[in-house]
Amino acid sequence: xxxNKLRFLIVEDDEMIRIIHKDFLEELFPKCEIFEAENAAxxxxxxxxxxxxxxxxxxxxxxxxxxxxxxxxxxxxxxKVLKYKPKIIVVTAIxxxxxxxxxxxxxxxxxxxxxxxxxxxxxxxLEDWIE
Amino acid sequence: MNHSKDILIIEDESITRTMxxxxxxxxxxxxxxxxxxxxxxxxxxCFEKRPQLILLDMIMPEYSGEFILDVMEEGIxxNILSFIPKIIVVSSIxxxxxxxxxxxxxxxxxxxxxPLPFETLEELLKLHL
Numbered sequence: 328x329x330x331n332k333l334r335f336l337i338v339e340d341d342e343m344i345r346i347i348h349k350d351f352l353e354e355l356f357p358k359c360e361i362f363e364a365e366n367a368a369x370x371x372x373x374x375x376x377x378x379x380x381x382x383x384x385x386x387x388x389x390x391x392x393x394x395x396x397x398x399x400x401x402x403x404x405x406x407k408v409l410k411y412k413p414k415i416i417v418v419t420a421i422x423x424x425x426x427x428x429x430x431x432x433x434x435x436x437x438x439x440x441x442x443x444x445x446x447x448x449x450x451x452x453l454e455d456w457i458e
Numbered sequence: 459m460n461h462s463k464d465i466l467i468i469e470d471e472s473i474t475r476t477m478x479x480x481x482x483x484x485x486x487x488x489x490x491x492x493x494x495x496x497x498x499x500x501x502x503x504c505f506e507k508r509p510q511l512i513l514l515d516m517i518m519p520e521y522s523g524e525f526i527l528d529v530m531e532e533g534i535x536x537n538i539l540s541f542i543p544k545i546i547v548v549s550s551i552x553x554x555x556x557x558x559x560x561x562x563x564x565x566x567x568x569x570x571x572x573p574l575p576f577e578t579l580e581e582l583l584k585l586h587l
Contacts, residue, residue, distance in 0.1 A: 371501070371529055372536075372539055375505035402502065403502030408503050
């Protein structure tokens with residue numbers, strides 16, 4: 328991933344948390360583009376319209392949650408309808424270890440971070456991927 | 459306006475899908491046909507191919523046709539989507555109220571009964587293709 332071509336998508340129902348994520352990313356990568364979605368339906372539309380290379384995905388959202396978002400992308404990859412694979416970081420308040428393990432094992436998921444988000448964790452992860 | 463020459467068929471039953479495919483090959487041979495056997499695959503194909511027309515089955519296992527309408531509606535109403543396909547819903551639902559509700563959904567241009575009356579569909583397609 329190139330630092331000056333970073334495109335983030337934040338899928339999160341809580342507006343305050345979206346703002347916090349956004350401020351943090353903008354400070355870290357001033358030239359990045361950031362798209363936002365407040366549920367999985369908006370998220371999936373943004374994914375196809377904006378081609379983000381990193382997605383921060385909340386799991387628990389009303390109506391359509393993060394699980395649905397992952398289901399759609401995984402079906403698309405397995406049927407070879409989708410070609411490009413962004414890095415998905417699941418940000419979740421789930422504490423159950425088994426559940427976390429299961430999310431981590433999902434094909435589309437690159438990393439799982441606990442919520443509230445520790446910014447240094449996210450920073451370390453991103454810096455690993457970015458040239 | 460969407461000028462793509464693509465039609466997407468979303469239907470879980472393979473025999474029914476094959477029937478639809480041969481129908482479209484006959485009446486709209488210049489169109490590319492794409493097939494999806496469930497709502498998730500259908501949604502991915504819809505975004506990737508941006509078809510002019512979608513033939514959408516309502517009752518499918520796991521994620522239904524309604525799920526696709528929900529996602530499309532959210533994308534259209536929030537101005538995220540840069541295209542709007544014409545969706546023909548195919549449904550064996552015979553409750554009049556439920557059918558009426560379906561016709562009111564964004565992007566839905568028509569609701570057809572199942573089994574599909576091909577002559578009526580052919581007339582309808584003259585308006586939309």
